[in-house]
Amino acid sequence: MAAKNGGSLALFLVLCFLLTSPPLARGDTPFPINVWPKPTSMSWAEPHMAVRVSSSFCVIAPSANTHLLAAAHRYSALLRSERYRPLVPPAANLTAAAAGGKAAELRRLTLAVSDLHAPLQHGVDESYSLEIPPTGGEATLTAATAWGAMRGLETFSQLTWWGHAAGYRRAALQLVVAAGVRVYDRPLYPHRGLMLDTGRTYIPVDDILRTIDAMAANKMNVFHWHITDSQSFPLELPSEPALADKGSYGEGMRYTVEDVKLIVDFAMSRGVRVVPEIDSPGHTASWAAAYPEIVSCAGKFWLPDASDWPNRLAAEPGAGQLNPLEPKTYEVLSNVINDVTSLFPDGFYHGGADEITPGCWKSDPSIQAYLANGGTLSQLLEKFVGAAHPLIVSKNRTAVYWEDLLLDQAVNVTPSTIPRETTILQTWNNGANNTKLIVQAGYRAIVSSASFYYLDCGHGDFVGNNSVYDDQRSDYDTSGGSWCGPYKTWQRVYDYDIAGGLTEEEARLVIGGELAMWTEQVDAAVLDGRVWPRASAMAEALWSGNRDAAGRKRYAEATDRLTDWRHRMVGRGVRAEPIQPLWCRSRPGMCNLVR
């Protein structure tokens, strides 16, 4: 490996910046070093020291990987522009002078990467180590891959802050960095994701980019893009342009091929994979605008009889399911899979397959005939997946599906339809129980249990003309209309043990987790506050765990750190919600439930 890349290591690009900084000085209150997610292992020599970042500080990066180069540029710019001032002023002593009387400062950060060409894919090595010498000079960041180096760059950026030059005549702020620091870091789980639904609500490209940028800052590495749903089909596909033409919310609310390229490339230069999901055969009403003949029950009112939930046509407004008996279905689906896999380079393709609603298929005359002849809904689904799965696999992709495909009581497929080698199941119901069922069946699992990881929960219901709210008694049903209430606080997210209750062998099949942002009640206006900092909570739990060295859950200790990190994210332009009154941060422990 080293030999293969030896040549490229020789070529470095030097990214410097000029800072007009006032003279250095010292600060003195205790400063807990805060890197989020907390690294696996980090030491900071006592007494805690910090050095000024030189006004001509440079990041020296190998130039053979353009994504890494872009990352080095970006962090160089971030250091220059970020004006992060910790809520509680830092306690590190500034190293005033190096030997020889010259002010100590950090002059460069040098990156060493052993395999510059390791592609960004599931399971790629993201480990890194970082060393910042006590007297400044040159810091080194070593990583096996460019993606690990990006994680290290993020860590480095979080070790810097603007410190006040108190005690010096010309008191002023300057960029300083913790010195005498060694970090060795690697993630617990290789799959740390956020799912964003752009089918219920269109999310503009800029907001997606900002979200991915924030993910990278939290060392998350999978953007699961739930692109389409019953409500809209916003993705322009070259072979099937009619789907977006007719199924999107409108011009200006579609993702073009260029948009997708931009998003995928933007994500890659942050070490974030983009896993596309085209949900099918359910959640496809939007396909009917272009192809009414392939969608069952499209255009019908979703709940013909409010007192008869089992015979609903969809889980929520927007009814329509692809008809597995219609040959045209597979023609369209094949084009979709072809196009999507050529737009998205990632090795995973998410096929959806959640919430098959029996009432929808049962209302279709052609399906009624099939059922009358002894066919079952499960056979129907198997017919669909039996055709879709090989298409996905033929593109050299691993298929991800929602758990329903295997675990739904009413409509499911036999495991032989979805071979374990090419299938991953994403769980969302019944917490740890369903994770267990999946891994016991031998499948790899991605955990998105709604009772921990669904960010939309607890916000009431969006369905209109609902008399349940018109109840003048003050005390009423506390679910407030949200099927998965209550709201998942950051502590709830943080505390989830996604491999809880599994044997060691079973646990190995859990590749990670994803928070899910379904967007019935979310658009760009409120996106940041819904996602952050709760996604940060998962990011740490999946990166370095939710326990301290003694094995105790560390949610209490994480509170102040998360407040600090949220503060830093807001400064970086992410409108994350506050988790406590500011009062709490400067009074450690005083806002706890138990002292």
Place this chain on the structure above:
Amino acid sequence: MAASPYLLLLLLVLHWPAAAPGTASSPPPSEPPHSPPPQKVQVWPKPTSISWQSSVYAPLSPSFSIRAVPSHPTLRDAIAFYTHLIRTERHAPLVPPGNYTVSRVPIRLLALSVSDPEVPLGPGVDESYTLSVLPDSGSADISAATSWGAIRGLETFSQLAWAGGGPDSGGQSIVPSGIEISDRPHFTHRGILLDTARNFYPVRDILHTIRAMAFNKLNVFHWHITDAQSFPIVLPTVPNLANFGSYSPSMRYTENDVRRIVRFAASFGIRVIPEIDMPGHTGSWAGAYPDIVTCANKFWAPRAKPALAAEPGTGQLNPLNPKTYRVAQDVMRDLVALFPDPYIHGGADEVNTACWEDDPVVRRFLAEGGTHDHLLEVFINATRPFVTQELNRTVVYWEDVLLGPKVMVGPTILPKETTILQTWNNGPENTKRVVAAGYRAIVSSASYYYLDCGHGGWVGNDSRYDKQEKEREGTPLFNDPGGTGGSWCAPFKTWQRVYDYDILHGLNDDEAQLVLGGEVALWSEQSDETVLDGRLWPRAAAAAETLWSGNKGSTGKKRYANATERLNDWRHRMVGRGIRAEPIQPLWCPLHPGMCDLSQ
């Protein structure tokens, strides 16, 4: 049957370009075959009475202007604001009306006539107005008894305008020609409470919120300025309260800030009622005056003992220390100098017995036969008359002062003429108790009007979230559906919940007379300016309509179903005006009217 809604979808998609903000719009195709019933006039809150028979719109002239006769300083800022807004806004409705024509006569002038422009802004002021756009006259008129009514009319006029004229209107917005509106509010007190003490809000975000209130014809900004966590207002006589009690020098409201906020609010006909909560919720006073605050800076929930506060942040003014009243009177005198409104809010909620008992002098008082109620009475008697008599203000207190449950005083020391009670517990029951006792009431029932509810808990080190298993049936729920998730007033109050609340529920006519109105409340433990808009809007808009023109249609049926589509559009317009209101439904829903309902 199955295909028709999709035909509709197709048509709407074709319409879409007209809906992109900022683009010049083209007239919709004539006679779309399956056009939805047009929402002919979209004004939120819905006016009491609208009459518009024609389907003719008049374009606004590029030189459109607003003139008041006679002109009056109270209207100057509103006229400037609305002139600019009406000229520049190009609202594209989510579902544009169909089948209309655009008249050739542009409207150049909106004339305001106010019969008594000297009437000051204050409780119960007449906010009625009439608005008419005379066909082909080139002008529109608003008549109102007061400037404040005229300002409501200006807002209505701004919402009548939308970008639908295409080339016929020269790219200008159009308004319904021949429309007549007559409008007045059901309740005179329609407010938002914002807590700027748990977390700080910059002045610009407060101004932004007040502007959004004006869009919704809300008229009271109840400013819960201080609390146990911080004291952000700089008071000239007692500056140390902010110096030592605010979060930081940059997180303080200066005299200039306050005057600017009050003036800005008044220019939109919005009153600002300041609240300095006391004697509870005063931990932040201890930074400057440790001697007047009991139990300050203690852990709020000591093990095996009663809690010292309702939430982290302990401290209560000591009623037995004479210095308490010197400081409190300075505070109130300064406050009255800054806030011209006839009301002042004195707080008095959640008085905690254990906190007072933490003080030795209080303990002696209790040992000698004194009671907690007596302590509160001492406090009220030493502060209330000063405010009502010397400072000439009506005092608003939280219901707790009369209703407890733990510490309360009798009605004799709360004269009804100068006391208003704001209710927050037990829904209509407590409103009934307040008015049955003869007090005027402001309704903020938590189970309808608390906008912070249902967001889980924020207190740290809470092991209850660390439950990996599904909660067993029969046990108290916490994390599973039906559980509170840590929020004492869960669940989240959806806009429908807010909209449906009848604040007069269960009252007879006489009692109902005493209900001044309502306020939605945003307590800020888990919000600051990053998420403010989405927490307030459009839910505060739901309350705004209910309090302005009610939540029932002309048949007396609750109109929440009809309001859904209108609120989708109004939220869309607010976003266009820079308010980051949250969406209430997927866009699919307003584009498919009725399809997102629970029952058809």
